[in-house]
Amino acid sequence: MVLQKPDNTNLTVNLTSADYAVNPVLNYKTVDAGGGKIVGYIVFNSFTSPANANAKLDAAFNYFQSQGVTNLVVDLRYNGGGYTATAEYLDNLIVPSGKTGTAMYSYYFNDILQAGKAKLLANQVRRDSQTGELYNLAQFNYTVATNTVKFAKKGALNLNRVFFIVTGATASASELAINSLRPHMDVQLIGNNTYGKPVGFFDIKINKYSLYVAQFETKNSAGQGGYYTGMLPGSANYPGIADYDDATKDFGDTTEVLFHHAINYIKRGTYSTPIVKTQSLSGGQKTFSLKQSNDAAIELEAGKFNGMIYKQR
Secondary structure, X not given: OEEEOOOOOEEEOOOOOOOOXXXXXXXXXXXXXXXXXXXXXXXXXXXXOHHHHHHHHHHHHHHHHHOOOOEEEEEOOOXXXXXXHHHHHHHHHHOOHHHOOOEEEEEEEOHHHHOOOOHHHHHOEXXXXXXXXXXXXXXXXXXXXXXXXXXXXXXXXXXXEEEEEEOOOOOOHHHHHHHHHOOOOEEEEEEOOOOOOOEEEOOEEEOOEEEOOOOEEEEEOOOOOOOOOOOOOOOOOOOEEEOOOXXXXXXXXXXXXXXXXXXXXXXXXXXXXXXOEEEEEOOEEEEEOHHHHHHHHHHHOOOOOOEEEOOOO
């Protein structure tokens, strides 16, 4: 590949393909908010497969337990989703210990699947991960009653409240994780309106390709779902505060606008009032509206996969 530099000279480079193991946990740390309040902060950037994500989540939450964390902030601002099983794992680490056995959320598959009329699935063969038996997806039971997930608490972190940092790039499995916890604890949202994707899919194999089309919607144990216009922090249904994504600070910086809101609330029990924000960028000072800030977050993640992947059995 020949590249052109800013000074108009050319540079020839050779590219070699390779496998890359994504680390979905970009950062985790604790902050002492005073008065015995220890804040755990984690940046979870993608709901990768359980085989990839679970051990990394365990490392972070084991650290939180060892540090005596009393308040948790989960940064999902650029998390476009992924595996529902990983969303379940995260929620089981967060949910209060007494919730084991209660409903987390349910799948609502479309009418074609529930009626057994999805002929395309007749030759979609899968192997049951528990029994090893082969079955095809047309035989799967797509009713709500048999597709309700229940909590199974993991770890010893026992919290009554969780803060989620969100933007327009927060989508799908991220929103599922948030929505599933709402009936069971105090869920506070900080940031901007989320993407709005309460639907998901499983793969349909076509030759060497995988086709993904929306096949189900999810709702929490209170029947809440349908957030197609997103979750707006500070609105009637989503307690918290709307403010801009502070791109001038690194993840975990306590002066970063959205994380700072969480720390202030933990300290004082109230949110500070947002003001007009000016960010110092390479082109000079720039004033952003909330919508412009959110549009920038969406554009930043424009090439990233947004999805909620259901893996049967």
